Amino acid sequence: MNKNVLLIEDNLELQNLISSFLKSYDYDCVVFSKPLEALKDFEENHHLYSIVILDLGLPGMDGFDLFKKLKEIKNIPIIISTARDDIGNKIHGFELGADDYLAKPYEPRELVLRIDATLKRYINDDKIKINDLTIDLDKKRVSLENQEIEFTKIESEIFFMFIENMNKVVSREDIVNQTSLKKDTKNRTIDMHVSNIRFKINDDSKEAKYIKSVWGIGYKFTNDN
Missing domain, CATH: 3.40.50.2300 (Response regulator)
Structure with a gap:
């Protein structure tokens, strides 16, 4: 703890x-x-x-x-x-x-x-329920409709960074600095990891329920759906 x-x-x-x-x-x-x-x-x-x-x-x-x-x-x-x-x-x-x-x-x-x-x-009580997502903050586990999602290490770090900053904009620079990504990681690599997370949580980038793109900056995870 x-x-x-x-x-x-x-x-x-x-x-x-x-x-x-x-x-x-x-x-x-x-x-x-x-x-x-x-x-x-x-x-x-x-x-x-x-x-x-x-x-x-x-x-x-x-x-x-x-x-x-x-x-x-x-x-x-x-x-x-x-x-x-x-x-x-x-x-x-x-x-x-x-x-x-x-x-x-x-x-x-x-x-x-x-x-x-x-x-x-x-x-x-360290669990968050957002629609079909169940997020265990203590064990760092995420389930979609009661099926556990298998994130890679980087995907998990990014996802829980979004959750920790719920409804706040997270820049690509923040993602690089606060995860185990290399400091010279390109933006397109970050975007690829986020795209993979979206796919696994059943989120559509064109009509995002959770991870919304903030043009020129990064992303924002919302729970207002």
Whole structure:
């Protein structure tokens, strides 16, 4: 299981305490105190993280606004860690899709238990159903009408990159940089791999249900059918 945590907390003493405690439980913790820096890192490296621990009282941006921006980039589990312990903020957090809400102060061990429980839920429910496609994110398997699809290694890497960036444009450059394709791979080779994926998931490039071409840039996987 991926145990990489993005911690966004502007109280440096608490930041160090939580980070050190998580590391003692084998979690890799990347920390930020400034929301814009955290957001920039998440835009570039969201595929590396399995969960976010988010403070609400941040400098320059409200935590709830940052929460929404993070979720727009990737549907990742988020635990809110905050001194705002009133019921109104807690309800708003859960309405936005928070997986848990911890009011400060709390014991770091409790946070570890909440993280463990949240990630277990995501592993147990780590399947996406889109029309006739069933996508197992944990096992990296895809089935069409209950028949497992046999992707090549590259096809699988590209397909799950599309899924991770659902409804977002993925450039050919991104595909080269974030898969095991060689850096000098030609665009037509990338397009061939995508064409093979389309065929295997029963998607028609002329009337695409899932993988839509974005002229001059790359592709976008949509689930709005």
